[in-house]
Amino acid sequence: QSAARYRRFSQVHGYPFTGQFTRSMAGSTEGEEYLSRKATHMFTIECPRMAAAYGDLASKFVFTGLGAYEDAALGHPAAKQHNHPTRFLYLAGTGGNIQKGLDLFIDAFSSMPTYHLYIYCKVESEIINYASRQFNAPNIHYIYHWRHAPLKRQLRDLMNTISFTLHAPIDAGLGTAFSASLAAGMIPVGYVDYTGNSDHCILSDSWGVEDLSNCIKRAANSSRAWRKVASDASRQFYEANCTAS
Numbered sequence: 001q002s003a004a005r006y007r008r009f010s011q012v013h014g015y016p017f018t019g020q021f022t023r024s025m026a027g028s029t030e031g032e033e034y035l036s037r038k039a040t041h042m043f044t045i046e047c048p049r050m051a052a053a054y055g056d057l058a059s060k061f062v063f064t065g066l067g068a069y070e071d072a073a074l075g076h077p078a079a080k081q082h083n084h085p086t087r088f089l090y091l092a093g094t095g096g097n098i099q100k101g102l103d104l105f106i107d108a109f110s111s112m113p114t115y116h117l118y119i120y121c122k123v124e125s126e127i128i129n130y131a132s133r134q135f136n137a138p139n140i141h142y143i144y145h146w147r148h149a150p151l152k153r154q155l156r157d158l159m160n161t162i163s164f165t166l167h168a169p170i171d172a173g174l175g176t177a178f179s180a181s182l183a184a185g186m187i188p189v190g191y192v193d194y195t196g197n198s199d200h201c202i203l204s205d206s207w208g209v210e211d212l213s214n215c216i217k218r219a220a221n222s223s224r225a226w227r228k229v230a231s232d233a234s235r236q237f238y239e240a241n242c243t244a245s
Contacts, residue, residue, distance in 0.1 A: 005101075009103050022098070048195065050193055066173075082227040087116045088105075088117055090165075092120075097124050099172075104207060109216075114139070115220060146158075163187055167188060191203070200229065
């Protein structure tokens with residue numbers, strides 16, 4: 001799946017893909033396979049696509065949840081007014097932007113100038129260098145530096161205006177950064193291995209740019225009343241499945 005994402009990026013943006021990618025399991029695959037087969041149980045958050053990737057070992061999974069700490073910089077559901085439905089957040093932790101789908105969202109938003117993408121993660125050079133035209137579109141906002149003290153209040157104020165959290169990774173489950181956005185009451189949009197109430201999220205069965213764009217448009221056209229209910233549902237999902245306790 002990682003290779004497929006990189007091949008797509010190479011075809012669209014001219015990236016010289018050599019078969020290597022950022023979050024690689026090279027050198028550890030054999031050990032992972034050994035441990036998975038030796039284990040009697042494996043523990044994870046409930047992510048059906050991720051579990052299915054283990055084939056005949058999928059039945060070993062026990063869905064216990066996955067701890068993710070809240071980040072005060074992301075705001076709180078009670079502070080959200082849900083008055084800006086065209087604003088979306090892409091939040092990620094450590095590297096692997098292409099494997100997490102950032103380039104897909106950059107391509108989508110660069111073709112939809114009335115929608116705004118806020119990127120709160122370190123963007124790797126492969127995207128900055130090879131998708132520079134799309135990345136520098138006026139409706140795409142790279143705000144990673146806002147994590148520093150002088151801008152933290154500005155960051156929190158912005159986050160309180162954003163209703164939607166974007167996710168479209170390979171089938172490796174939910175990232176802890178994404179889970180933290182659920183704690184802030186943000187509504188899942190995209191290609192997400194999510195088992196929350198489907199009435200409270202806007203998802204696609206495909207990570208294709210056109211399908212993700214359709215999800216984004218549907219989210220932006222939702223009612224404010226629906227966004228308030230869906231935001232509360234995200235927080236409830238976090239509390240049931242993702243709290244560190």
